[in-house]
Amino acid sequence: MSAASSLAAVSRWKPWELGLLAALPVSWFLTGEHSLLANEIAIVALFAVSLDLILGYAGIVSLGHAAFFGTGAYAAALFAKHVMPDPLAGLAVAIGITALLGAASSVLVMRGSDLARLMITLGVAAILYELANKLDFTGGADGLQGVTIGPLLGRFEFDLYGRVAYAYSLVGLIVGLLVARRIVKSPFGWSLQAIRDNRLRAAAIGLNVDARLGVVYTISAAMAGAAGALLAQTSGFASLDGLDFHRSADVMLVVVIGGAGWLWGGVLGAVAFKLMHDILSAWTPQYWTFWLGLFLLVLVMVGRERLFRPWTWMKRS
Amino acid sequence: MLTLLFDGIAYGMLLFVLAVGLAVTLGLMNFVNLAHGAFAMAGGYVTVLLMERAGVPFLATLPLAFLVPAVIGAVAERTLYRPMYKRPHLDHVLFSIGLVFMTVAAVDYFVGSQQQIIKLPAFLQGRFDVAGVGIGRYRLFIIVVCLVLTLALQLVLARTRFGSRLRAAVDDPRVAAGLGINVNQVFSITFAVGSGLAGLGGALGAEVLGLDPTFPLKFMIYFLIVVSVGGTTTITGPLLAALLLGIADVAGKYYVPKLGAFVVYTLMVAILFWRPQGLFGRAATK
Numbered sequence: 001m002s003a004a005s006s007l008a009a010v011s012r013w014k015p016w017e018l019g020l021l022a023a024l025p026v027s028w029f030l031t032g033e034h035s036l037l038a039n040e041i042a043i044v045a046l047f048a049v050s051l052d053l054i055l056g057y058a059g060i061v062s063l064g065h066a067a068f069f070g071t072g073a074y075a076a077a078l079f080a081k082h083v084m085p086d087p088l089a090g091l092a093v094a095i096g097i098t099a100l101l102g103a104a105s106s107v108l109v110m111r112g113s114d115l116a117r118l119m120i121t122l123g124v125a126a127i128l129y130e131l132a133n134k135l136d137f138t139g140g141a142d143g144l145q146g147v148t149i150g151p152l153l154g155r156f157e158f159d160l161y162g163r164v165a166y167a168y169s170l171v172g173l174i175v176g177l178l179v180a181r182r183i184v185k186s187p188f189g190w191s192l193q194a195i196r197d198n199r200l201r202a203a204a205i206g207l208n209v210d211a212r213l214g215v216v217y218t219i220s221a222a223m224a225g226a227a228g229a230l231l232a233q234t235s236g237f238a239s240l241d242g243l244d245f246h247r248s249a250d251v252m253l254v255v256v257i258g259g260a261g262w263l264w265g266g267v268l269g270a271v272a273f274k275l276m277h278d279i280l281s282a283w284t285p286q287y288w289t290f291w292l293g294l295f296l297l298v299l300v301m302v303g304r305e306r307l308f309r310p311w312t313w314m315k316r317s
Numbered sequence: 318m319l320t321l322l323f324d325g326i327a328y329g330m331l332l333f334v335l336a337v338g339l340a341v342t343l344g345l346m347n348f349v350n351l352a353h354g355a356f357a358m359a360g361g362y363v364t365v366l367l368m369e370r371a372g373v374p375f376l377a378t379l380p381l382a383f384l385v386p387a388v389i390g391a392v393a394e395r396t397l398y399r400p401m402y403k404r405p406h407l408d409h410v411l412f413s414i415g416l417v418f419m420t421v422a423a424v425d426y427f428v429g430s431q432q433q434i435i436k437l438p439a440f441l442q443g444r445f446d447v448a449g450v451g452i453g454r455y456r457l458f459i460i461v462v463c464l465v466l467t468l469a470l471q472l473v474l475a476r477t478r479f480g481s482r483l484r485a486a487v488d489d490p491r492v493a494a495g496l497g498i499n500v501n502q503v504f505s506i507t508f509a510v511g512s513g514l515a516g517l518g519g520a521l522g523a524e525v526l527g528l529d530p531t532f533p534l535k536f537m538i539y540f541l542i543v544v545s546v547g548g549t550t551t552i553t554g555p556l557l558a559a560l561l562l563g564i565a566d567v568a569g570k571y572y573v574p575k576l577g578a579f580v581v582y583t584l585m586v587a588i589l590f591w592r593p594q595g596l597f598g599r600a601a602t603k
Contacts (some may be wrong), residue, residue, distance in 0.1 A: 061407050108586060112593025114406040115349060119545040123586040124539055130579040249414055256411055287426050293418030300412040
């Protein structure tokens with residue numbers, strides 16, 4: 001097998017990938033009354049895929065990714081409230097604004113050790129949280145209310161059952177997945193993994209580490225902003241919750257549960273996380289975070305890669 | 318204005334005592350322990366519960382507020398943390414977040430989620446005026462206690478054999494181990510003492526900062542700011558960073574209440590961008 005054909009073989013769509021991709025639109029027909037729940041899962045999945053781009057592929061540990069999610073949500077909600085209620089235009093504006101924010105803050109995450117990067121991402125998210133809390137036009141702690149979203153494509157009204165909302169988010173998720181997949185299965189994507197594995201060596205062979213990290217961070221931010229905009233538009237509401245630390249921590253959990261470094265981990269992790277949340281909170285509504293923390297502890301101690309490979313459990317690593 | 322400075326210094330010294338354990342842990346084992354706040358919370362609850370349920374006077378609870386988290390820290394270090402040192406940083410982050418979630422929920426379950434109120438002894442309440450500056454008695458007490466602790470720490474680091482072993486292990490663990498220093502043991506003791514100090518800080522700060530089960534989550538970012546801005550190679554670095562942070566936070570909330578903690582976060586991001594190793598640290602090797 002020549003080098004070109006083996007490289008091409010890696011980026012070809014595998015049967016299981018096509019299967020998962022086809023399962024997404026099929027699910028719209030199957031989720032009858034659960035469309036609102038499925039809508040939430042799709043949004044979290046898109047958010048998780050965006051985090052996987054920087055966490056799993058570029059190796060940037062970010063505890064503040066909710067900064068872009070919340071900014072996208074507020075941008076879309078403010079746009080719908082003050083300019084124009086069309087959802088697609090709002091989505092485009094939200095993506096644009098969060099891309100700019102991502103580009104600006106990507107400068108901050110290029111330098112420093114893991115801890116400095118962690119702190120800077122935390123700090124940026126915290127700054128935005130404080131701004132949203134204190135500024136008047138964002139509604140403060142109550143959140144932005146009175147947002148009405150117009151019909152999608154001029155024809156489909158967002159209904160109470162969430163059918164249109166789920167279809168909208170599903171399309172967003174599929175587009176996001178296709179874009180992300182195209183990025184990671186390209187030479188650019190491989191260079192990111194090289195940077196993740198050994199930054200010094202990647203720089204030594206001539207890769208412009210800063211530029212590449214900046215690009216992927218901006219794209220990831222734009223995708224997270226899109227997810228936030230979808231949430232704001234399908235729920236008609238934007239609040240501080242979108243910028244909160246727990247949202248950054250939760251999406252990181254989603255990526256880790258599903259598996260970082262293969263894009264579908266975001267989707268599967270979102271489903272698994274939501275299921276776990278529902279089961280655990282039905283059992284103990286107030287203290288379910290205890291069991292979540294325990295699960296996380298066990299997950300890390302056993303080893304993240306081993307969770308979905310049961311045949312490795314009995315072997316000592 | 319001087320009153321603000323005084324309050325800021327008290328707040329800063331408190332933050333230093335709370336965060337110094339984290340600074341040394343990070344510098345020594347490169348372990349990002351986001352659960353450090355949980356030990357502080359443990360110390361706070363030890364004090365509150367002893368005062369409420371057993372009627373122990375405030376000052377007498379303080380040594381226990383140091384010891385109980387120190388023992389918990391020593392046990393946790395041997396059993397939970399030690400297998401984690403060689404893992405990548407993401408694993409540390411996830412592990413300590415998991416611990417935080419567990420402790421927050423557990424404390425909520427056992428003690429309840431309301432804010433805990435501490436009734437200070439009479440001689441610590443109130444304030445007196447010195448040349449126009451309002452000095453709160455409790456804040457003065459905090460400053461004095463934290464100053465004594467800082468001097469003790471500095472003495473241990475600079476003048477004792479253990480201190481020099483610790484400094485050697487922070488500088489280069491491999492070479493230190495090669496010279497015969499038992500780095501694991503040094504680390505266990507340091508982790509225990511750091512957790513104990515956090516517990517003491519939590520007990521002292523319960524009146525100033527408030528105490529409820531979400532304490533670790535609320536204040537984690539402040540401890541991390543102190544450690545990342547101050548650098549992890551010295552003790553004076555985090556001390557100055559904590560003072561800077563305390564004064565900036567108090568002044569910011571007073572002069573620009575609209576923005577609140579915005580000032581502190583912006584300052585941190587700016588400092589870390591300018592010097593990623595912190596104001597006083599050495600350049601990062603990873």
